[in-house]
Amino acid sequence: MLNSERQRADTNLVNANNKMTMPQFAFEQHKNYFLHSLDQLPSKSAIFDNSRITMLYFELIGLDILDALESLTDQHKKEIVNWVYKLQLVPNENCPEQKCGFMGSTTVINLKTYPKCDKYCESNVGMTYMALCILITLGDDLSRVNKSAILWGVGSLQKSDGSFRSNYENGENDLRFMYCSLAICNILNDWSTINVNNAIQFISKCLNYDGAFGQNPGAESHGGSTYCAIASLSLLESLSLVLDKRKLKVLERWVVNRQFNGGFQGRINKDPDTCYSFWLGATLSIIGSLDRIHKNENINFILNNANLLTGGFSKNMDSVPDLMHTCLSLSGLSLFGDDNLNPIIPALNITVRAANFLKHIQKK
Numbered sequence: 001m002l003n004s005e006r007q008r009a010d011t012n013l014v015n016a017n018n019k020m021t022m023p024q025f026a027f028e029q030h031k032n033y034f035l036h037s038l039d040q041l042p043s044k045s046a047i048f049d050n051s052r053i054t055m056l057y058f059e060l061i062g063l064d065i066l067d068a069l070e071s072l073t074d075q076h077k078k079e080i081v082n083w084v085y086k087l088q089l090v091p092n093e094n095c096p097e098q099k100c101g102f103m104g105s106t107t108v109i110n111l112k113t114y115p116k117c118d119k120y121c122e123s124n125v126g127m128t129y130m131a132l133c134i135l136i137t138l139g140d141d142l143s144r145v146n147k148s149a150i151l152w153g154v155g156s157l158q159k160s161d162g163s164f165r166s167n168y169e170n171g172e173n174d175l176r177f178m179y180c181s182l183a184i185c186n187i188l189n190d191w192s193t194i195n196v197n198n199a200i201q202f203i204s205k206c207l208n209y210d211g212a213f214g215q216n217p218g219a220e221s222h223g224g225s226t227y228c229a230i231a232s233l234s235l236l237e238s239l240s241l242v243l244d245k246r247k248l249k250v251l252e253r254w255v256v257n258r259q260f261n262g263g264f265q266g267r268i269n270k271d272p273d274t275c276y277s278f279w280l281g282a283t284l285s286i287i288g289s290l291d292r293i294h295k296n297e298n299i300n301f302i303l304n305n306a307n308l309l310t311g312g313f314s315k316n317m318d319s320v321p322d323l324m325h326t327c328l329s330l331s332g333l334s335l336f337g338d339d340n341l342n343p344i345i346p347a348l349n350i351t352v353r354a355a356n357f358l359k360h361i362q363k364k
Contacts, residue, residue, distance in 0.1 A: 022296070023303040025333075025340055026311060030326065031068045033311030034059045037323060038072075051104035053087060056080070057130035058327035064137050064351045065330045067342050077138045084131050089123050090146045098156040098168045099123060100149035102131035123153060124167045125180040132187045137354045141361045147188050154181050155193030161205075162198030163216075174215040175206055179228035183348060186235045189362045196236060203229050204242045211250030223258060223266040226251070227279040234286045234347040243287075252289045255280050259293050262301035263316075273315045274305050274325050277332030282346035285335050295336045302329045 037059050048055060060080075063069050072080075087103045101123025128150060135142055157165045157177070164181040165171035178199060185191050205217040206229060212221035213229040230251075233239040243251060258264045263272025264280045277298055284290045306313050306329075312321025313329035331349055334341040342351045350358075 022300060023306070024308065025303060025338070026306060026308045027066065027340060029308060029311030030306070030313075030330070031063065031066050031071060031311070033321065033326060034063050034066075034068075034323075035071055049105060049107045051127065052107070053084065053102065053104050053127050053130050053134070055323050056084075057134055058323040060134055060137050061350065062323070062327040062330050064354060065327075065334050065341050065344060069137070081135060081138055081140050084134055085144050087127070087131065088144075088146065089121055091149050097149050097152040100146065100153040101125065101128040103127060122167050122169060123150075124171075125154060125157065125164060125177050125184060126166060128154075129180040129183045129187075132184065133348070133350050133354075136187070136358050136361075137350060139357060141364075142188075145188075147190070150184065151188060151190050151193045154184055157181065158194050158198070160198075162195065162200070162202030164199075174219075175203070175213060175225045175228040175232070176215065178202065179232045182232045182235050186348070187358060196238075200233070200236065200238050200241055203232060207242065207247075211247065211252075211254040220267065221254065223255075223264065223276045223279045223283075226255070227283050230283045230286050231347040239287070248287055248289075252284070252287065252292060255283055255289075256292050259298065262294070262297040264298070271316060272301065274302050274313055274332070275315060275328040277302055278328040278335065278349070281332050281335045282349070285346040290335065299333060299336055299338070302333055305329070 037055070041055070045055070060069070063071065083106075084102070086106060089100050089103060091097050091100055099122045103121060103123055104127040132142070132145070135145070153168070154164070157168065157171065158181070159165065159173055163173040164177045165173045166177045171177070181194070182199065185194060203213070206213045206215070206219070206225065208214055208221045210221050212226045214220050214222060215225045219225070230239070233242055258266075258276065258280055260272050263274065264276035265272050266276050266279070281290065281293075281298070284292065302313065305316060305325075307321050310321065312323075312326040314321045315325050330341060331344055334344045335346060342353060344351050345355045348355065
C-alpha cells in the first residue's frame, strides 16, 4: 500500500507546550497482521519458502511482544511446535553431526528419504537460533531438542580464526553467524564445543577506528554487525575484554550519531529504517546508554511507518509492511519503554517472560 493510501497520524500537531503528539498505536491491527500472516502470506513471500522458520520467528516474537499469544489456541501452538521439530536434523548414517540442527523449511525435505538426510537437508545456525526462540516462546521445554548434536554441529562450524560459518557446506562466516552460534550455546547453556577465546578475538578484529563493527575485519561499520558484536560479547559476559571505557564512549558516539530525522540509519549516508531502532537501540541498551538518544523522536518515527489499515510496520514511508520490520519495530518500541508492550531481553530479542521460562527449564 502506497503512502497516499495510508491512514497516517498528523505529525505536525502540537499541544500547548509545543511537544510532539504521538501517532496512534494500532494494537489490534498489528496483532491481526501477525495472526493473518500465520494463516496466509501474499504470493510475493514465495521467495522465502526455504526459510519459513524466519517468518514464523518474526510472527511469534511479535505476538509475544504484543502480549497476544493467547490469541492462539493450545492446539495451534502444538501444531507449530511439532512443525518446528519436523525441521530438526538428528544424527544418522546419512547425516553427520556437523549438519545437525534445524533447517529453514520443509521445502528442502525429500519426502521419500525423510527423516534420513540427503544433500539438500542441512541445518543453518540462523534457523537453529530462531527455532529455539520459537520453542521457548511457545512454552516448549526443549526436551525433544538433540542438544548434544546441535552443540557439536555449532562447534564444527567454528573456523580457526574464531568466526563461525552459517552452515557446513560452503557457509559464509561473519558476525551474523557468530551471534547466532553464541545465542544457541547460551540457550542450551553449554559452551563446551566452541573456543570462546578465539570467538572474542575475532569480534575484536571486526572493531573499526570509528568505534563500531563491520561484518568481517576491515569491513565498513554497520548497525546490524555492531549489534551482533555487542550482543555476542554480552552473551559471553566479555564486553570489557574488547571495549574499555574509552572505546565504549566512541561506540556510543557512533550509534547516537546514527539517529537521523528521528529514526536510525544502518550506515553513514543512508536513510533511516525502522529495523535499526532495534539493532542500534538494543546496542545502546546493552552498554547502558539508551538515555543518550531522542527516544520520543524515534518512537514517533516508528509509529509513522505503521499501516493503520492492515497493521504492520514498514522500513520507511515509501515501503509496505513486512514481518521483519514489524517485529523489530515492536522490539524497538519495547526497548523504549512502551507500556503497550512486553519488555524484551535485548541480547536475545525474546521477551522477558520467555527468558524467565528459559531460565526455569535450564535449571532442570
